[in-house]
Amino acid sequence: MTDLVVRRLLIDLDTPIAARWNGGDAFRSAFFSALSMSFPVGEQYFMDAVRSGLKTLPEPERQKFAQEVHGFIGQEATHRRIHSLFNGHLAKLGFKNDIERRALKRLKANAHRDVRIHVAATAATEHFTAIFADWMLHHPEALEGSEPRLKTLWLWHSAEESEHRNTAFDIYQAISGNHAWRLRIFRYITVIFLTDVLRQTIQNLWHDDSLFKWSTWQSGFQLLMAKDGMFRGNYGLWRDYLAPDFHPSQHDASIAKQWLQENTSQFTVVGQAA
Numbered sequence: 001m002t003d004l005v006v007r008r009l010l011i012d013l014d015t016p017i018a019a020r021w022n023g024g025d026a027f028r029s030a031f032f033s034a035l036s037m038s039f040p041v042g043e044q045y046f047m048d049a050v051r052s053g054l055k056t057l058p059e060p061e062r063q064k065f066a067q068e069v070h071g072f073i074g075q076e077a078t079h080r081r082i083h084s085l086f087n088g089h090l091a092k093l094g095f096k097n098d099i100e101r102r103a104l105k106r107l108k109a110n111a112h113r114d115v116r117i118h119v120a121a122t123a124a125t126e127h128f129t130a131i132f133a134d135w136m137l138h139h140p141e142a143l144e145g146s147e148p149r150l151k152t153l154w155l156w157h158s159a160e161e162s163e164h165r166n167t168a169f170d171i172y173q174a175i176s177g178n179h180a181w182r183l184r185i186f187r188y189i190t191v192i193f194l195t196d197v198l199r200q201t202i203q204n205l206w207h208d209d210s211l212f213k214w215s216t217w218q219s220g221f222q223l224l225m226a227k228d229g230m231f232r233g234n235y236g237l238w239r240d241y242l243a244p245d246f247h248p249s250q251h252d253a254s255i256a257k258q259w260l261q262e263n264t265s266q267f268t269v270v271g272q273a274a
């Protein structure tokens with residue numbers, strides 16, 4: 001069991017952000033903005049899926065997971081709220097959130113499916129968020145030049161994603177989700193997630209008037225496809241999910257723990273005196 005606490009982030013999100021909020025870099029801003037645009041709908045879905053999965057468990061099992069799921073939901077609810085504020089600034093700058101619209105359409109079309117499918121989709125996406133989160137914490141230069149409050153936002157979210165990496169996976173196993181479906185859904189999520197984020201990134205770049213600039217794609221290549229880039233450098237960790245005996249706890253999460261220990265001045269723990 002993972003002990004999960006809910007943290008309230010002490011940063012200013014009232015002050016507007018710039019279109020190229022990430023160090024003035026067009027690609028890095030557009031890409032992370034695209035990710036942020038996908039979070040509120042995604043995180044609501046993860047909360048619903050894990051909560052529904054928990055409900056199907058027999059009482060003793062349910063009790064075993066109840067506290068962790070409570071923490072998981074609290075963390076995702078906070079991420080959703082904070083990223084909605086961030087996305088509100090993007091909307092005021094004229095960025096159109098199509099990734100959310102497409103996701104809502106897909107969720108509606110798949111709403112009738114078995115709860116195990118939804119928990120598998122959540123566990124698969126959480127694998128992505130966990131490996132990307134660790135990558136972010138190891139590569140804070142991906143946020144180089146951005147305001148400290150925005151760096152804190154992204155690294156705090158990363159640390160919590162890494163921290164709760166086991167929850168959806170454990171619920172999937174507890175509700176007897178099988179290996180074949182876990183892989184099938186993971187492959188599906190991989191294609192959908194990457195295509196959707198890249199589509200939204202391109203749309204953001206178009207709005208920013210930087211889609212056809214050489215420097216934009218140079219930066220994109222550097223961020224994602226360099227040897228230690230966010231996509232290429234994570235291929236091995238992505239592939240680990242395919243192993244029959246994979247468990248998210250096999251990946252080292254110490255950098256997230258360290259970040260949370262070193263940045264206690266950036267948040268308060270909900271339910272605890274400051």
Ligand SMILES: [Fe+2]
Binds near residue numbers: 043075076079157161
């Ligand atoms: Fe999250």
Ligand SMILES: [Fe+2]
Binds near residue numbers: 164
């Ligand atoms: Fe998460």
